[in-house]
Amino acid sequence: MKILxxxxxxxxxxxxxxxxxxxxxxxxxxxxxxxxDALEIIENHAIDLxxxxxxxxxxxxxxxxxxxxLISRVSKSISFIVISAHDKYAVRSFEIHPxxxxxxxxxxxxxxxxxxxxILIAYEDKEVFESRSLNLNTKQGMVIIPFEDILFLEKNKxxxxxxxxxxxxxxxxxxxxxTLRLDERFFQTYQSFVVNMNHIS
Numbered sequence: 378m379k380i381l382x383x384x385x386x387x388x389x390x391x392x393x394x395x396x397x398x399x400x401x402x403x404x405x406x407x408x409x410x411x412x413x414d415a416l417e418i419i420e421n422h423a424i425d426l427x428x429x430x431x432x433x434x435x436x437x438x439x440x441x442x443x444x445x446x447l448i449s450r451v452s453k454s455i456s457f458i459v460i461s462a463h464d465k466y467a468v469r470s471f472e473i474h475p476x477x478x479x480x481x482x483x484x485x486x487x488x489x490x491x492x493x494x495x496i497l498i499a500y501e502d503k504e505v506f507e508s509r510s511l512n513l514n515t516k517q518g519m520v521i522i523p524f525e526d527i528l529f530l531e532k533n534k535x536x537x538x539x540x541x542x543x544x545x546x547x548x549x550x551x552x553x554x555x556t557l558r559l560d561e562r563f564f565q566t567y568q569s570f571v572v573n574m575n576h577i578s
Contacts, residue, residue, distance in 0.1 A: 412444030
């Protein structure tokens with residue numbers, strides 16, 4: 378999946394990016410600070426979800442809504458999550474039919490839940506999606522990891538380490554509990570080690 382983040386505030390951009398990366402680990406992210414760059418990304422990539430700020434300058438003369446309306450004409454299937462410092466734009470946001478409207482300061486758990494809800498709804502067959510992904514409770518919160526991204530799992534003292542190509546995750550769940558939620562591609566080679574056979578050449 379491809380996700381675009383649009384916000385003129387660097388700190389907000391980086392924060393939203395970090396939350397998206399740890400929640401949707403297989404997502405390809407594009408991060409921009411202005412609407413023109415966002416339009417260019419849309420023209421060259423099939424974006425599935427866009428998280429955007431509604432106020433793109435200090436004078437509040439440039440609205441993310443204006444760019445979102447243009448983008449929705451170019452890409453009919455794109456979903457929007459609106460992020461704004463005020464709720465005064467909530468009514469106007471219905472012009473683009475957003476999936477969610479989040480008011481700053483951003484609550485991390487709210488954003489994580491919103492992303493999880495979006496991805497489950499975005500897939501037509503929820504059961505198929507859930508059967509191919511691991512919902513994992515970690516120290517950083519709940520994450521969704523596609524089975525194909527998992528290299529191996531390892532018991533690590535009181536935790537279970539889930540290793541992917543991009544990042545490692547520590548969970549307080551036992552290796553046995555997690556293994557029960559995996560599919561046939563995973564094989565337990567030792568008592569404390571489970572590997573994804575699709576990654577063994």
